[in-house]
Amino acid sequence: MLERDSQTLTISRQGLLLVTAMGVGLLTLVYVLGVQVGKQSASLRRTNARASGEDLAELPAPLSEQLKPFEANVPAEKPVPKPEAPATVPTPAVATPPKPEPKPEVEPPSKWTLQLVSTTDAAEAARVAAKAKAAGYATVIVKDKKQLKVRLAKTTSKEAADATAKAVKAKGFKPFPVKAD
Numbered sequence: 001m002l003e004r005d006s007q008t009l010t011i012s013r014q015g016l017l018l019v020t021a022m023g024v025g026l027l028t029l030v031y032v033l034g035v036q037v038g039k040q041s042a043s044l045r046r047t048n049a050r051a052s053g054e055d056l057a058e059l060p061a062p063l064s065e066q067l068k069p070f071e072a073n074v075p076a077e078k079p080v081p082k083p084e085a086p087a088t089v090p091t092p093a094v095a096t097p098p099k100p101e102p103k104p105e106v107e108p109p110s111k112w113t114l115q116l117v118s119t120t121d122a123a124e125a126a127r128v129a130a131k132a133k134a135a136g137y138a139t140v141i142v143k144d145k146k147q148l149k150v151r152l153a154k155t156t157s158k159e160a161a162d163a164t165a166k167a168v169k170a171k172g173f174k175p176f177p178v179k180a181d
Helices: 013-045 052-057 063-071 122-134 158-170
Strands: 112-119 139-144 147-152 176-179
Touching: 112 122, 112 158, 122 139, 122 147, 158 176
Parallel strands: none
Antiparallel strands: 112 147, 112 176, 139 147
8 A cells, every 4th residue: 555645734823823813804804794784684674764643543542532432321410409598587689680691602613634744854744745735635834843744725623624534544644633723
């Protein structure tokens, strides 16, 4: 059999440190690039920011709506008997004119409209207003406390605004009723 010559490889301390340093450097580079790729892919998966009105659409029905089923079950209140007045000595009657009963003030019905979005971004407000106009709704952009609020231009009663909200929701908006100023 033939014997092979064995060769010896000798590495100095400086060479060993250099190879180790290069290995650590390459591993660090791979780690940093992996973190950057992870951040970018996470930002692509993140959902778009929601408008302020969208959070309100997820709220439960108003309390008055929730209490309606219980109002039918409430028994009528029994009249409370008034305590009898103590006996007094009759005094001569003096004719006094009857006091006119105060007339109850009738409030005019309040006006309501639907708000589509409230944002500080003018471009976003203009985009939502244009989208609503394309869907066939006239809108108004109201500036209130550094907020731009996109609302429907037509004002109605609360019930009509609620009915209109269903139709507007079908067109892809998330409106909520607000009192018109």
